[in-house]
Amino acid sequence: MRDILRLRNRILGVIGPWAAVGIACQPGAVPPPLADAVEETNDSNGIVGPDASDGSGLTDAGALDAADSLTDTWPDADKEIPARWRRGQRTRERRAGWQALSTRHVVQVGLF
Amino acid sequence: MYKLGCFEAAHLKALAENSGCPKTCDSGKDIVEGDAKDCFVSYNGPLPPLGCPAGGYLAEPCQTMGEGVVQGNKCCYSYCQDCVCGRPFVVDGHARTAAATATSAWISAVSALAPKPSGHHQALAAAWRADAMDEHASVASFFAFGMELLACGAPPALVAAAAQAAAQEVAHAQLCLALATRLDGQTAGPGALDCSGGGGQRSLAELAAATVREGCVGETIAAAHAATAASHATEPAVREALRRIADDEAGHAELAWRFVAWALATGDAQVRVAVTGAFAELLGPTARFVGRHDLVGDVPATLRAQWGRLGPDEADQVTRATLRLAIAPCAARLLTPAVPA
Numbered sequence: 001m002r003d004i005l006r007l008r009n010r011i012l013g014v015i016g017p018w019a020a021v022g023i024a025c026q027p028g029a030v031p032p033p034l035a036d037a038v039e040e041t042n043d044s045n046g047i048v049g050p051d052a053s054d055g056s057g058l059t060d061a062g063a064l065d066a067a068d069s070l071t072d073t074w075p076d077a078d079k080e081i082p083a084r085w086r087r088g089q090r091t092r093e094r095r096a097g098w099q100a101l102s103t104r105h106v107v108q109v110g111l112f
Numbered sequence: 113m114y115k116l117g118c119f120e121a122a123h124l125k126a127l128a129e130n131s132g133c134p135k136t137c138d139s140g141k142d143i144v145e146g147d148a149k150d151c152f153v154s155y156n157g158p159l160p161p162l163g164c165p166a167g168g169y170l171a172e173p174c175q176t177m178g179e180g181v182v183q184g185n186k187c188c189y190s191y192c193q194d195c196v197c198g199r200p201f202v203v204d205g206h207a208r209t210a211a212a213t214a215t216s217a218w219i220s221a222v223s224a225l226a227p228k229p230s231g232h233h234q235a236l237a238a239a240w241r242a243d244a245m246d247e248h249a250s251v252a253s254f255f256a257f258g259m260e261l262l263a264c265g266a267p268p269a270l271v272a273a274a275a276q277a278a279a280q281e282v283a284h285a286q287l288c289l290a291l292a293t294r295l296d297g298q299t300a301g302p303g304a305l306d307c308s309g310g311g312g313q314r315s316l317a318e319l320a321a322a323t324v325r326e327g328c329v330g331e332t333i334a335a336a337h338a339a340t341a342a343s344h345a346t347e348p349a350v351r352e353a354l355r356r357i358a359d360d361e362a363g364h365a366e367l368a369w370r371f372v373a374w375a376l377a378t379g380d381a382q383v384r385v386a387v388t389g390a391f392a393e394l395l396g397p398t399a400r401f402v403g404r405h406d407l408v409g410d411v412p413a414t415l416r417a418q419w420g421r422l423g424p425d426e427a428d429q430v431t432r433a434t435l436r437l438a439i440a441p442c443a444a445r446l447l448t449p450a451v452p453a
Contacts, residue, residue: 003339004430007332007362008438014366015373015446 120186121159160185199281199326199364201249201256203309209249212241213303218248219293220286229296232411236419237295239408244288247281248302253326254278254364256311263313266374273367280360287353294349295419317386320375324390327368329439335361336434337427341420350420373446384447391443395435 157165164187200207229237258274289301314322335358342354375383408421416423422430 003343003358004336004434004437007336007339007365007434008442010362010366011332011369011438011442012445014370015442 124159124165124187160187199250199253199257199277199331200246201253201305201307201310202322202326207249208252208306209245210302210305212245212300214299215301215303216299218244218286218301219289219299220283232415233295235408235411236416236421237292237298239421240288240292240295240419241298241300244285244292245302247285247288249305250281251278251285252305252307252310254281257323259311260313260319261371264316264319264375266371270367270371270374273363273370277360277364277367280364284357284360287357291350291353291419315382316375316379317382320372320379320383321386321390323368323372323375324387325394327365328372328391328443329394329435331361331365331368332439332442333431333434335365336430336438337422340426340430341417341422344417344422345420346418347420350418354420369442369446376446388447391447395440395443 157163159165161184201209254274254277258271258278261271261274285302293299338354338358338361342351342358345351345354372387376387408416409424411421413423
């Protein structure tokens with residue numbers, strides 16, 4: 001499973017377009033491998049949204065590293081994130097997206 | 113291993129309706145097991161001599177079929193049997209491999225031989241040697257792909273990647289043959305490969321659709337199989353070889369996806385139609401894939417894992433998981449227009 005998800009991340013990384021790595025996790029759990037990459041955290045529900053400070057999303061390398069790290073941490077992170085954020089969307093919309101994901105209470109990862 | 117199967121119209125019609133009748137096929141023969149006449153017939157497309165059903169309509173085990181070619185009153189398909197063939201060398205719709213010959217030229221350094229090869233060891237060696245022949249043919253495939261990339265004006269990064277992939281396939285063939293030789297002590301390898309007619313110029317749409325089949329799907333699955341086999345292999349040389357092959361094949365899959373993305377971005381509407389159709393065939397309910405598990409089906413699981421071969425059930429699980437978790441979402445992303453910021 002982990003190998004397949006890593007493969008998917010490699011392919012997604014080269015075909016784009018994508019904006020960021022999205023992670024939803026159990027309330028209160030912040031993925032440790034992503035701590036350095038996270039620029040924006042909604043502490044109220046434990047949802048973490050990595051985002052570059054200029055709002056343009058993570059770099060290619062940063063996003064792929066983060067996706068691989070998360071896959072290593074939670075090999076069962078096989079759920080597709082049901083929504084998409086695109087480069088340049090406003091932070092408020094992105095936060096609303098993270099909020100919606102928090103209800104799923106599962107670990108998810110994806111480039112979107 | 114790529115085979116050539118030819119089917120008469122009646123058999124094609126029964127195969128194409130996909131009712132779940134047991135069926136099989138073999139090289140150059142018209143074999144349909146089960147009672148085809150009891151199959152519900154719903155396929156209304158062309159049959160020979162007017163045309164051939166798309167390979168995706170035909171059910172297992174004749175899978176990963178390319179376009180059918182009318183030959184008299186039959187349709188002939190090249191298809192991948194007993195393997196998830198990575199990048200085949202296809203000329204005029206048919207995949208080519210070299211015939212095996214007694215040569216040690218393609219065998220890289222071999223460490224200690226298996227002390228006394230058993231029947232199981234010979235079966236494992238046959239599987240590795242068959243892989244080597246496919247890898248050898250993939251060298252020609254990537255050279256031909258590089259020429260077609262040049263012909264359609266692809267950017268230098270893609271052309272360079274195709275050249276690099278060809279060199280990697282040389283190494284893969286050598287690695288696979290070394291493992292086969294360790295198992296059975298035989299020195300056999302590929303003879304001359306008929307490359308006549310290779311590197312023909314197809315339209316961008318045709319090339320993109322073929323790349324979906326052979327690269328985006330075939331090589332992505334091949335990479336997943338190799339990675340899984342590597343994770344189970346207990347023989348150090350096998351594990352090392354499979355890790356290298358898995359990483360390289362993942363790179364080849366990336367090249368395929370990058371090329372198709374470029375073709376979609378630069379080509380006309382026909383490219384999108386061709387790519388969408390190819391993914392629909394391979395990800396649709398009629399698509400089935402098989403692995404090279406029959407060659408080692410009788411080998412005990414522990415010995416099979418030691419020597420880096422997946423069993424039938426495991427290969428099928430990896431294939432399905434790769435289609436669901438990797439290929440389908442990537443295809444959806446590839447075919448989804450970007451949303452303006």
